[in-house]
Amino acid sequence: MRDSGSNGRRKSRPEPTPAQRALGLLVRREHSRRELERKLAARGVEVEEAARAVERMAAEGWQDDTRFAVSLARSRVAGGYGPQRIRVELESHGLDAAVIEAAFAALAEDGEDDWRERAQAQVERRFGDLSAADQDRRRKAAEYLIRRGFDIGIVRRATGFAPDD
Secondary structure: OOOOOOOOOOOOOOOOOHHHHHHHOOOOOOOOOHHHHHHHHOOOOOOHHHHHHHHHHHHOOOOOOOHHHHHHHHHHHOOOOOOOHHHHHHHHOOOOOOHHHHHHHHHHHHOOOOOHHHHHHHHHHOOOOOOOOOHHHHHHHHHHHHHHHOOOEEEEEHOOOOOOO
């Protein structure tokens, strides 16, 4: 049974403002300024309006590039990625060097930056104990760590693989 006064139609909601759209994205997860502006533009918001909305979100504390960088870095560390890959991803979000350094400082402050230990854990999880492994298996483990963003020194210590051998 329908309400006789509504003629079967729903009331249409007013179009959300750019700020409401930005806030809707931010309540789901952290976003960088660049990412938030790009998403608003993809939803039909004019570039200038998107920039103003993002500026308002930042001014009110809803958007913060440093908070985003720390959150993303922690997420990637938990996912088993190394510092080089994390740094490149942070740079891809248009974050400046100071913000990226703040993210790595937060990792260090919380003891999440023992890259050798993290690389070793990745090797053990994926390849098991390499102590008696042949060079081919060590090479595969080394390539895996390099793809995940660990530097060559850490890779050599974690896998025991040296291409010169």
